Amino acid sequence: MPEHVDAVALTAALVRCPSVTPKEGGALDLLTTILGEAGFECHRVDRNGTPNLFARWGKKGAAKSFGFNGHTDVVPVGDAAAWSRDPFGAEISDGWLWGRGATDMKSGVAAFVAAAVDFVRETPPDGAVIVTITGDEEGPGKDGTVAILDWMKAQDESMSVCLVGEPTCPERMGEMIKIGRRGSMTVSFEARGEQGHSAYPHRARNPLHALVRLLARITSHHLDHGTEQFDPSTLAITTIDTGNVASNVIPARARSVVNIRFNDAHSSASLADWLREEAAEVQDETGVKIGLAIQVSGESFLTPPGPLVDLVAAAVMAETGVDPVLSTSGGTSDARFVKEHCPVVEFGLVGQTMHQVDERVEIAQIGALKSVYRRILRDYFA
Known part of the structure; x- marks a missing residue:
């Protein structure tokens, strides 16, 4: 043996x-x-x-x-x-x-x-x-x-x-x-505004305000209740960054990253379309340009x-x-x-x-x- x-x-x-x-x-x-x-x-x-x-x-x-x-x-x-x-x-x-x-x-x-x-x-x-x-x-x-x-x-x-x-x-x-x-995707948002003095916010275009508005919209959105074999999908903010060391300066740029774990009610493509629509609406409302970079780890x-x-x-x-x-x-x-x-x-x-x-x-x-x-x-x- x-x-x-x-x-x-x-x-x-x-x-x-x-x-x-x-x-x-x-x-x-x-x-x-x-x-x-x-x-x-x-x-x-x-x-x-x-x-x-x-x-x-x-x-x-x-x-x-x-x-x-x-x-x-x-x-x-x-x-x-x-x-x-x-x-x-x-x-x-x-x-x-x-x-x-x-x-x-x-x-x-x-x-x-x-x-x-x-x-x-x-x-x-x-x-x-x-x-x-x-x-x-x-x-x-x-x-x-x-x-x-x-x-x-x-x-x-x-x-x-x-x-x-x-x-x-x-x-x-x-x-x-x-x-x-579940599928997994990481989305990086970059908001680009105009730098200015915090005492004169009307002379600047604050990317943080736009970014916070966008994040509030997508985190308050209910993705789903789960499906027969899957728990509900989740979206989590993992970082918000500006690199700003001055308390009296409105920065020109701000960045945030979110991670989404999604079930079979979605695909990465459908979620990407939704995020682009949300970003476009906030961009129109604020005048701050918002770009997206999406990395999909798996469906x-x-x-x-x-x-x-x-x-x-x-x-x-x-x-x-x-x-x-x-x-x-x-x-x-x-x-x-x-x-x-x-x-x-x-x-x-x-x-x-x-x-x-x-x-x-x-x-x-x-x-x-x-x-x-x-x-x-x-x-x-x-």
Whole structure:
């Protein structure tokens, strides 16, 4: 019987790799070795300095293939002195493994790699198992999973379905599966008026007054009440800036940024049209020119309940004893890119400490997650 891959030891080894975006840190080299020794055909798909890995066990173009997607890059440590343990030490203590990326998401990558390797060694399936791992999920996202999918298309590689191993459970292992995500867009407004003395406001054109008026309009607007599978859309002001250090000067320019998380009642295009209309009305009312710059991180999407969702939910229930909620909550993930390629769902462990000082993962959850992934593979190819 082949030796099983220890998902906890693999998590620790990955945490010791200082793979802060976009540095590879040795993480993908380590995974390439492990997967290659198990018979996976591995390809580095680096693009513009971003490290990525594609690995396939089984024949190219197999009629049935199951894919995993994840990332080994992590956010910066921040104030290292605030950590009680070495952020890249992977110390194991009191049932926890500590370190940057322990939760988000080196434990998830370790669990699905370990599950995939054990599965193909012990019960080789009639089909293909594919692993895609990026070093750019925490960064701009332009040369990570997108680059892998572009490469797959050019090479005629494909996944029938895919599971993203991001943390999905709010408090208890097994309680939530993500079957979609809200869209996300960031909008930068720039108001351009005329500088003047604050004692003579009639001789100036105050961009701040116009900008505040615009922000009041859009924040008081009710976007929606939510839809069947999604919570209500949200709009949040994230910054207002003028760079003005003088209290008696009306500035010439002011800038603000808002972030919108939107459900399937909208598209980024429909929201952009609405924002341009609001800005145009305030511009006409005030005489202050208002420009917009829009960056879309992803559109909303949904994988409706069906064979893939049922498969994952049944495996979670069988291994954890918890009946998972099907959710579309939270921020964005690389599932927003994978959904253009094949049906995709997300399931991972509890994510309470991700991106925090003293990020850590409960050891027991890593083993449970590997068991869930292993059962999913077994049932998919049964």
